Amino acid sequence: MSHRHPATISARAGIAEDTAFGAITPPLYLTSTYQLPAFGQPGPYDYSRSNNPTRDILGEALAELEGGAKAIVTNTGMSACLLALQLLTPADTLVIPHDCYGGSYRLFTNLAQKKQAFKLVIVNFQQQDWPEQIKRAAPTMIWLETPSNPLLQITDIAAVCQLAKSLTAKVVVDNTFLSPALQQPLALGADLVVHSTTKFINGHSDVIGGAVICKTQACGDELKWWANCLGLTAGAFDSYLTLRGLRTLTPRLQLQQQNTAEVVAFLQQHPLIGKVYYPGLVDHPGHQIAKRQQSGFGAMCSFELSAPPALLTTFFSNLRYFTLAQSLGGTESLICHPATMTHASMDAAAQATAGIGATLIRVSVGIESAQDLIADLALALDAVAAVQQQ
Known part of the structure; x- marks a missing residue:
């Protein structure tokens, strides 16, 4: 977890870091591809689906805000959800809340039913016996949304994470409704955080985007590979606008x-x-x-x-x-x-x-x-x- 206050992290993201001309705000890198130093010598950037300097600045800021090791910035909130699900296999069980966002519900249920991407169990975390429901499910991943959309129901993240640890299950928290300025699920024990950055993080209703923040570098590296493989990464201009909005979060x-x-x-x-x-x-x-x-x-x-x-x-x-x-x-x-x-x-x-x-x-x-x-x-x-x- 960073020692800096979220307001400082947000406001200073990429500021006064330009090594080329000393620009206060970071440049917008709209290039799709990059010149290699020489034949057989790859540079830090080669193709913007894989890496882009503007997107990287946003990802670094989001990772610091959430206290994670790595953030992958995606082209939509739903692609962020899809990316996190790449950690599952058809033999795994995903537990989701009964009152999650409609788009997430559609994704989860259709991937489970039509693609057999994983097994799905729906749990009401507002019921007293939610721990027993989860134990019976024996999940590989538990998906939380707190506050929930649209009824603003609250789930005890730390309690779920404590149970998940005993079951060796990963916990993913959709933090869209609060943003890292008001809640840091990783500090409460979660393994991944997802965002629709379209919402509070960007804050100006002029860009669509998402992000997955991972607690560990290994998980982040795995999901970055999948994001590049599936083509889920955000474009430079969208990242630039989101970074601009983040500063006033x-x-x-x-x-x-x-x-x-x-x-x-x-x-x-x-x-x-x-x-x-x-x-x-x-x-x-x-x-x-x-x-x-x-x-x-x-x-x-x-x-x-x-x-x-x-x-x-x-x-x-x-x-x-x-x-x-x-x-x-x-x-x-x-x-x-x-x-x-x-x-x-x-x-x-x-x-x-x-x-x-x-x-x-x-x-x-x-x-x-x-x-x-x-x-x-x-x-x-x-x-x-x-x-x-x-």
Whole structure:
């Protein structure tokens, strides 16, 4: 683990390291190939699918932020998930949470069912007997997502890792919802961390990317080989944009968390809002665990609209500052309907098992004025109330 604070690591990534001309910010290396020093003498770079200086700077920063030995920067968050799965064989068992991101669920279930890439067991980590469920599965890899998407459920990373160690299983943690600024799973015992860097790490909704950070050099080297073999690595320009966004990760999250706390407080007192899902609430089932393993509660929350599903259109159409869209983690506030958007790849039974209801709404809070965001929600909720009174 680095002795530097995450804010310093993020802000100084690649700064004042250019040996060619002394540039303060690192150059963008858009080249696809590189000149070799001489015949039979390979250099550190030969082809950008394998290595690229811009991508390497981002990878080094992410590895330091997560306290890992090596980071592989990928072209999407889903390719980061696919890359981590290369550690499995058809004889191995993968355990996943019952309420993971819809895209991850689709990948896991289809690889297991259609490709027989591994055996799959789905576990509810919110149940008291989750350790027994895992022991029965005898997994090679355990996949965690905490806080979960979209219900913000919390899983005790250290407890799972302790059990995994006794089973000689690897633990992978999807850290997308918090970023390394708020949670470092490797320090809690995990073996790998995956990110959709599209989200908070980049933070500007203008690039797609992912990353896998490995605790050990050997694991990192193996996955780097697979990333090059499969062509999963990120391009230079995407890496450059992500690196640029990374530099403001800490101040962005500080403001976003402040705004989220105010938005949640408003939602809690509104009569048209049912249950609010946010780990920062003291009555949240995972609140104490979140306090222990996180350094902040994040900028995501979800809630149930206490109105018929037919009125969702009224609610969404009356928003001005919350944009109805996929994704999360940008400077702008986004809002989505998980059942028909981010988790549409889950069938009705899987959605019901995960607790994703017809009026569940997920919010990614940005850096706008909290007062404006609250006024925006109030306006949309007033519109719903007006329709109900007709």
